Amino acid sequence: MRVLIAEDEPVSRHMLEAFLTKWGYEVVVAGDGREAWQVLQQDDAPKLAILDWMMPGMEGVQVCQRLRERADHPYVYVLMLTSRDRKQDLVEGIEAGADDYLIKPFDAHELMAHLHAGKRILDVQQELISARDALRVQATHDPLTGLWNHAAIFDILRRELERAQRQRTSLGVVMADLDHFKQINDTYGHPAGDAVLREATRRLQSAVRTYDSIGRYGGEEFLVVVPGADEASALQQAERLRASISKAPIEVDQSSAIPLTISLGVTAPAEPEASNLESLLRAADLALYDAEGVADGPAVTARPTA
Template structure:
């Protein structure tokens, strides 16, 4: 059978018993098609099938059971264990080849469905213009991070960032140039994040940055780095070079009054408006039990 499968173009991995088959099927890169004999040493094929299906892992492995058992009840048992198909022995090689071809087609269709699912997930959670998390997703991420911080008695800091005088940019240079400015600012800020930080487009020209396990002092320093990095270079657009600056508001969950999403974001938003009122292109922080003002 190994020679036949190789001749049909399959890359074959042989398992000498049920335990070896299970290890292969639970590896990081399992075969997408599996032929399991029902009766094997150590662990029967139908039990291997049950264990694999119990995990419900992706990518899916299409399993064909080979068996000399021909009673209807045996066939039902095999299919209920999670087998996708079965062949009773003795069988003809062309029949096996056709069954494998059908299995491969199903795997190809599943791959297409998984690709489409991932694409729709991305569209549902990402901002179409900047590629950052969208409003709903970044708020949901903050909700999860706050819950985790409470369990671990740690802190979460947030930064509200806003492009200064963005309406003037749109009015002067046009909305297409404004889109380039938004994408460029988003890309620059995203490039400065740690692997476990988050940034999303909160709305319009506003961005929300989430910094897990960060206190107010660190978040303030990080916001300053963002401000200097984004504002140090003008942005080249189809309508010409446009200089930009950003204003920032910072808050942290360690404050006894800032323990939920609304109060934390609201505090950062108020700090952002103070930055606007105090001349823009600056960082302001929400009060932190008197530690910083």
């Protein structure tokens, strides 16, 4: 774990550095408050900082105040060192945003105990952040395929349509449906169907651009949002998706390889500012219906947005 030591007094600074290095910490040293602030603004800034209260240029309490004014940066746990032992001074330090404090002089055991407490709090905080991020993923992603779920891809489409309307740029929408998927489930079983969906997802993801968005719209249906694409570009994207699916059978076990195709419907409004979500999705869905009705499919068809 990386720890910042900000202490202007050389003997104290070297003593702290020696203790922390001995205990296995990676130490970053600053000789005054301004240098400490520069370190804490870096992308890989230490998550734990030991700040002396009294330093030239910028006091430790001022560094702490600046840290707490930043809402968009990772939290830094601050252990304040001070010779002040008046209750009012300690209250001032805590109100400035310090998490803990040590009154000089202190011994190594005190310092170690306070560092361990800070590390425990940072570890718990990281666990909470990880749990929050996991919940966000669960709320927005399909558990089987890992794609955006229905609600999330719908929200992405809404935002992209609003952006296209503001900037007067084009927007393509592709609705896709794996052909004969019910037959695959009936013939090979649902575990095989799940394996087909996962492999189909992998192939589709390999065929989209980094700034396109793809979601599982429902069952074996997928929705692809293609920013900046007119109808011709969206059709080209849909053809790439079709080719990625049908390039080779999908092996579900050592004895079964399932040929797979996909039908796709495309729409791209000529005037996005005159369109809405319902008309976009209706046009893409009707185009998909046309594609599924082609006798010698699979097919890619387009419909204008009403």
